[in-house]
Amino acid sequence: MLVDVECHISNGLPSIVIIGDASKAVEEARERLRAGFANSTIEFPRKRVTINLSPADVPKGSTSLDLPMAVAVLSRSNQINYQASKDYIFLGELSLEGLLNPVRGLVGKILSAKKMNFNKFYIPLSNLEQALIIPDIEIKAAASLRDAYLDLTGTLPLRSISTGKGRSIVQSSKSDFIDFSEIIGQPIAKRALEIAAAGHHNILLDGPPGTGKTMLAKAMCGILPDLSPSELLEVTHLHSLGSGNFGKIVSIRPFRSPHHSASAIALIGGGSTPKPGEASLAHRGVLFLDELPEFNQACLEALRQPLEDGRVNIVRVKDSASYPADFILVATKNPCPCGFYGTLKTCICSAAAIYKYQKRVSGPILDRIDLHLPVHNIDHRNLLKHSVVKAESELVKHRVETAYKLQYQRLGPARYNGSMSNKEIRTYANLSPSAKEFLDNASMKLAISARAYVRTVKVARTIADLGSELNIKPEHIGEALQYRHKSTT
Known part of the structure; x- marks a missing residue:
């Protein structure tokens, strides 16, 4: 949604009034504006200043409106030329020192504006790295309100940056991921993970403790192809909304591993102001649920929609949101509470306890998992043997990339057999x-x-x-x- 910021200055006691269904964070911009102007040595009108955020009937909750409000005041008080600012969309949070802080969800805001045929943006300098990956836009990046003021008055113009096709991001090193060569044995499990990665299929690894289930799951990201430019934009935008690091570019496929004590809201997303949860933060990557039966029943049942549709629709009384959640689910479970049912070790669980444990995961959830694989113990004599293939994951990744290309030709971009x-x-x-x-x-x-x-x-x-x-x-x-x-x- 595009917000039009209007300013009216009239005689009266000096004050700032913000109208247009503004949240508390937006209303607090009154103090940020006063302090920001003072610390930037810019005169703030000593009159009654009324700022309207249009459309007035839609809630506004983003502090990125600080810079637009400051520019509206400057324009209305004739301190800058209106013609210099009319073609730009302004985004930025103002600090008390007059600096421009990064804003949450900048990529999504710019992409939404592009759909409305806007392509010129004024942004905080700390958000520049994110903005450069968006194609076909023009950017001016200001570090402070003072920089923006000097540019808009023509005193010290800022450089206008054209992104062209968008800056290419070098994929981060995958040295942190476990290579398949480090996993001893388990050829069937490795084959199943390759199939899951190639077609975006969900997989459940079932076996006793210590058989390498978690290690296999963590090796999954090492065989997934690199993010495409459009996927990189999607993932970076979601992580900008859901994490504290607004300016970070996510250049590798996400691997999210929430603890089994996580709530349904933490897993799916929501809150009074809806934010993406772990399912959406794992978009285009892997959602790893270790010890699946230990998760709360409501959490697991809430995964039905994203597993089927690849999206999460959050509806609240005051607001609603829809986030993509196209991830590969990798889950693990033990055969019983003690973990040794069906193995050479003695199981201490009763038949009723085993039955109850296995029923913690409902049939509809299990039916949405494509690959169910038992993981067995490894002969201890083979554990310290050296692998013949030193970079096995690279070989598997090459085969997965070939399968991706076939699916791209068949279904189009970012579509896979699993969907x-x-x-x-x-x-x-x-x-x-x-x-x-x-x-x-x-x-x-x-x-x-x-x-x-x-x-x-x-x-x-x-x-x-x-x-x-x-x-x-x-x-x-x-x-x-x-x-x-x-x-x-």
Whole structure:
């Protein structure tokens, strides 16, 4: 939404009145304006100053309106030329010293204005790095109100920066991620993670403690392709809204790992002023839920919509928001509370305790997870062996990138097999007659749900893409069915 800031100066006792459904943070701009003008050695009108934020019936809660209000006062008091400012959109929070602080959600604000055919922006200097990645805009970056004042009066003009196609960001080093070569054994688990990464499929690793489930999950980001420019903009915008570092550029795919004590609001997002939660902060990356049954039931059930639609819709009485949440869910769980049911170690849990533990995760949530994989113990004699392949993740990443290119040609940008609709499956899956017959027979014998049937086709399509196969063959269906949950197969 574009806010038009109007200013009226009239005779009367010196005061500042801000109208237009302003929040407390916006109303407090009165003191920031007075102090900012004084510390910038700019005269503030000693009259009654009325500032209107239009449209007046829409709540305003962003401190980025400080700079527009200051410019409106300067223009109305004839301290600057109106023509110098009329083509620009101003964004910036004013400090008491007159400096311009970075604003939250700058990328989203600029992108929204671009859709309204605005392409010239005045921003804080501390937000410049973020703004440079946005294509086809012109920027003036001011460090303080004084800098903006000198530019708008023509005394000391600021440099106008044209972003062109947008600045390319060098992807950060992935040395912090675990390489597949560091994981001893577990070839089936590695294969499942490769399939999950290639098609954006959700995966659940089930096994006793100490088998490397968490290590496998943390290696996931190392095999995901780099963020595209459009994805980088999305991720940076969401993290600007949800984190304290407003000016940070997120150049690698997010890996979010909330503790199992997290609330539903922390996981999904919300609050009196809606903000993105962990699900949205994991957009275009990985949401890792360690010990899935330990999470609150309400938290897990709240994941139904983002797992199905890739979005989170937050509705409150005063406000509402919709955030993207297209992530890969990587979850882990133990077979029972003590963790050793079905292993060589003695399980101390009763049958009732095991049954109750396994039922903590509902069927609809499990049905939305494409890959269910048991992770078994490793022979201790192999733990300290040196890996033959030193950079195994790079090899896997190359295969995943090839699968991404095939999906890009088929579905378009930022679309993957895991999010195909039923119509797209019928159009693009290329299920061979023998594979279709095999799947139909298996679905009858294994009594899988309709959702599981469709997801099996999606997984099989990804397996075929990893093998650069045009059609889905029976062996692809067979491998995809091996990853289904026992209760749904």
